[in-house]
Amino acid sequence: MSDLDLRKLRYFLVVAEELNYGRAADRLHIAQPVLSRQIAALEGELGATLFERSSRGTRLTETGVALVADARVLLAGAAALQRRARTAGRQGPHVTIGFMPGLIITAVVRDLVERFPGLTVDVQRTGWDTQVDLLLDGTIDASFVRLPVPRRGLRVSEIAREQRVVVLPVGHALLECADITLADLTAELLLQDPEAVPEWRDAVLEVRPHALSLERIGLPSFDSVEEKLEYVAAGRGIVILPASTAAFYTRGDIAIRPISDLAPGTIGLAVPADRSTPVLTALEEIAQRLSASVVSESADTRSA
Structure with a gap:
């Protein structure tokens, strides 16, 4: 149990909620075979079967039902612990903001610091597979994400669109x-x-x-x-x-x-749904106001 992977627990909870591996994989934005392997690995670590799959569908075993409540408590506690650990010993308020590749958040950070003198802002590059996980596990406090993302547990505001x-x-x-x-x-x-x-x-x-x-x-x-x-x-x-x-x-x-018939992608700002602080509220407002600055100038897409 000391080596239990929290990401596998998050995957388990999504499958437990959907009771369908395909829908769960869609929510998590991973391939279904990858999800199946992760659940199988978790069952191996626990030495127990969590789901029973048959022609009638997927259902939780008794062990799986018991794990749902424990997993939610464990993940919530881990997120709180990480937030406390990251801020312990810091002088003054602190926030960590994530961003996906290609996005520029310099102007937003500058405006936020001007509004809150003494605020320390760290930034962290995220990836497609981590842009939500890092929010949910408390590693970052807010993140500029590229949609679509699973929104459960998050407050997501759409701020810009991009070719x-x-x-x-x-x-x-x-x-x-x-x-x-x-x-x-x-x-x-x-x-x-x-x-x-x-x-x-x-x-x-x-x-x-x-x-x-x-x-x-x-x-x-x-x-x-x-x-x-x-x-x-x-x-x-x-x-x-x-x-x-x-x-x-x-x-x-x-x-x-x-791509002439592909609609622009959407950029959003995501924060944990259960967190509301003056700094995060201001960040959401600033991100909307300075949305144009977040998308960098793109290359000439007609050049070779």
């Missing part, structure tokens, strides 16, 4: 097209979680229903944008990114193009 682009290897045939649409990209392998681009996922399911499961077998688990772009440059697949993120990672062996 999304496809990143292709130099020399790709689609670079000759005047316009690139989602339909043009359904034959490509997406080197990221399809849940991050549900419009692409739905377009692929219409024309290649089995592609999302069969073609992704053996696909590496990527921890960073840089890793994905290495595979793009090698011709192994594509990624669809916010324009500011793609511009940040511009390199000579890839090309950035807009």
Whole structure:
């Protein structure tokens, strides 16, 4: 029990609430096989079966039912402990703000500090898989996130929208097209979680229903944008990114193009739903007022 993984407990709670691995995976923005492995690993750590799966669906075992209440208490206590530990010994008020790659929060932080003299603000870069987890476990106090994210336990305000682009290897045939649409990209392998681009996922399911499961077998688990772009440059697949993120990672062996029928992505500010402080309230107001400054200038998406 001393090595119990809190992330697995969070995954367990979502499955317990949904009683459906597919819906739970959608909420968590992870692949269903990954979720199944994490639950199996948790059951191995505990030495107990938590769910029973049959043709009639998924249900909690007696052990699983008992674990639900304990897990909620444990996760809430861990979050409170981390918040106390991070602020212990600090002189004056302190807040840690997360942000996704490509976002610039300098102006927001500057305005917040001017409003609260003596406030210490730390910033932390997050990733697709961690932007919510770090909030829920108390590592950060607020975060600029890229939607969609699971909103349970969070207060999320939408602050800006941003064009999304496809990143292709130099020399790709689609670079000759005047316009690139989602339909043009359904034959490509997406080197990221399809849940991050549900419009692409739905377009692929219409024309290649089995592609999302069969073609992704053996696909590496990527921890960073840089890793994905290495595979793009090698011709192994594509990624669809916010324009500011793609511009940040511009390199000579890839090309950035807009997707003509893909709606802009949404940027939000997320804070734990159970936390309301003058600093967080001010942060939410400042983020709305300075929303344009959060999205950096993107690269010319018509250039190779």
